[in-house]
Amino acid sequence: MSTTKELEASINALRVKLGRKPYSGPSKKGAAYLVSELHDLQQQDLLKNPPPAPEPEPIAPDPAIVPVMDTIEVSGPIEVPPAAAEVARAYAEQLDEASLLRPGEPETIKAMSERLLAFVHHVDETDRRTVGLLYGTIVALVRKKFPKAETSIECLRWYAVHMRQEDRRLPQKRPRPLVRG
Numbered sequence: 131m132s133t134t135k136e137l138e139a140s141i142n143a144l145r146v147k148l149g150r151k152p153y154s155g156p157s158k159k160g161a162a163y164l165v166s167e168l169h170d171l172q173q174q175d176l177l178k179n180p181p182p183a184p185e186p187e188p189i190a191p192d193p194a195i196v197p198v199m200d201t202i203e204v205s206g207p208i209e210v211p212p213a214a215a216e217v218a219r220a221y222a223e224q225l226d227e228a229s230l231l232r233p234g235e236p237e238t239i240k241a242m243s244e245r246l247l248a249f250v251h252h253v254d255e256t257d258r259r260t261v262g263l264l265y266g267t268i269v270a271l272v273r274k275k276f277p278k279a280e281t282s283i284e285c286l287r288w289y290a291v292h293m294r295q296e297d298r299r300l301p302q303k304r305p306r307p308l309v310r311g
Contacts, residue, residue: 137164144171148178230263231275239279242272243289250301262301 141164142152148171230246237245246268250260265283272281293300 134161134164137161137168141168141171144168144175148174227271227274230271233275239272239276239281240289242275243268243281243286244293244298246271247286247290247293248298248300254303259302262304264305 138153145152230249246263249263251263252261253259254261265286268286269281269283273279290300
């Protein structure tokens with residue numbers, strides 16, 4: 131174990147490094163205090179001056195795979211995913227508004243909102259997750275059936291949170307709007 135003089139020297143060196151004044155007589159406080167103070171100063175020094183991150187080692191290509199990569203041939207054009215605008219347009223065209231509104235059936239704004247929140251529009255082919263309706267679409271449909279409704283996107287989110295708390299199933303994701311409103 132270090133002597134008190136060595137602990138004092140280490141503490142004062144760290145205090146100077148951290149921009150503080152050195153202690154004049156810290157050994158009067160006892161060895162346990164000195165060890166605790168040294169530990170605290172070392173932690174502060176690590177926070178203020180973290181050690182440099184080690185350089186990542188470059189990954190060399192596997193010699194068994196390189197010849198195979200050179201012989202891969204692509205037949206036909208490579209499919210590029212459609213732009214977001216095209217996806218949104220296709221989504222809107224597929225929406226059967228009349229069946230979602232159900233004009234002959236009496237229901238409340240809350241019941242209609244919850245029904246539309248739980249509605250599964252389609253299943254995404256890339257990740258096999260269910261896709262629901264946009265919040266903006268739901269608000270528009272509710273206001274179309276109930277012109278005086280003050281339903282907002284925040285209101286729909288509130289309904290969705292409470293539906294999840296009641297263990298009701300909702301679609302796993304919703305399409306992203308082109309412009310947030």
